[in-house]
Amino acid sequence: MYVEWRKMERHGLKWAQESVVPLWERTERFRIYSPWLIPGPVQTASYITALLTSIRDRRGLIDDVPAAVKVRVEKQQVVYGNHKFAILLEESVLRYRIGGTDVMAGQLGYLLSVMALPSVSIGIIPQDADRSGLWPVEGFFLYDNALVNVELVSAHLTVVQKHELAMYAKTFGKLAELAVYGAEARELITAAIESLG
Template structure:
């Protein structure tokens, strides 16, 4: 697991561990006494490993910890919710796709259904909600082959339908979607040329206002970007959730201080992007080169 992933997850685990330690101390319990009340044969060693973040606590152990400390049901529920959030921070693509491509697409749908303001930065590929059906099919088929998934064509077809159906959120009132991509994304061609050409035509329509809820910007290759280097792809949902796309999986961040770091990075990257006619011109250049009409 790359350092940024492990450090973020470990920091979240330690925040929870620190709270558990405070609960024990506030209850006036030693580690040995807590372990005795919880019925742990490992004794104080287990308590120490949990409090130092060396051992993730289970749901059952957290319940026992709270019971031993005399914690209210409401506070216990809050800690359980935090534990579940920590447990789901890092998800490998292998784990995500374990039940198939369709189920993987369905599992993240609520992120898009519930969001009011979505801000997306992409340095590698076309954002999912802006993909054409053929581009989505090619992308998901590539995932299937690269990860050696047992999914058949029926699962692939269902996953494409799910992804396309999800795009209905772009037309719902009260929602806003702001996208920034690096210009190189327009030039990457991992799929057939016709697929890319149709995708670029769709992006041009979006950039010039075909979807009123969407703002689409492109960071030109030639822009002066001192202080705003390219980043890993990420999505910010209402300043409450950041989803970061990495090679082996994705990281979900909900702590306010870390979310704020990505909001700051987003603002810097967005300031470099050109929109409207400027974005359309950059798309046209990539499209002309692709189709030979330049």
């Protein structure tokens, strides 16, 4: 299903955030790949505010950013439930200054702390990884084996065909093989924090 942002956000960002709550609540296993942003489940309120303010301004939406931030922060409670999160980030995500230096420092610090949760696995794909076999692809959320969401410039795409879901799952697995975890991932995040100096 292809839904334009202007249709999905016609009632504001708060409504758009609320619309995915049932999906988040019923999903047991999240697989998230992001080549450009820290993904929603592990964002700080300040980072969310910077992102949603930018979206509001770019798309000319009503100003309900504080209410939308509140909903997104509340949605993050799933991170502390019986859900599992496997999150893969390109190293460049750690370097994009969303919201400025202080916001990014806080966001990266939070990423370090959330990595300690038993429900969360965070892998970082180093910039110097050999990408001969698989280069960066579009960011996506894979919810169990039920559906994939992809955010485009103009629309929100939902993929449900079994063969396409299998392709996304396989791609996630290949990307996961390129990533570093644990101490190596923390080292990359710490280096990104230090570069903010």
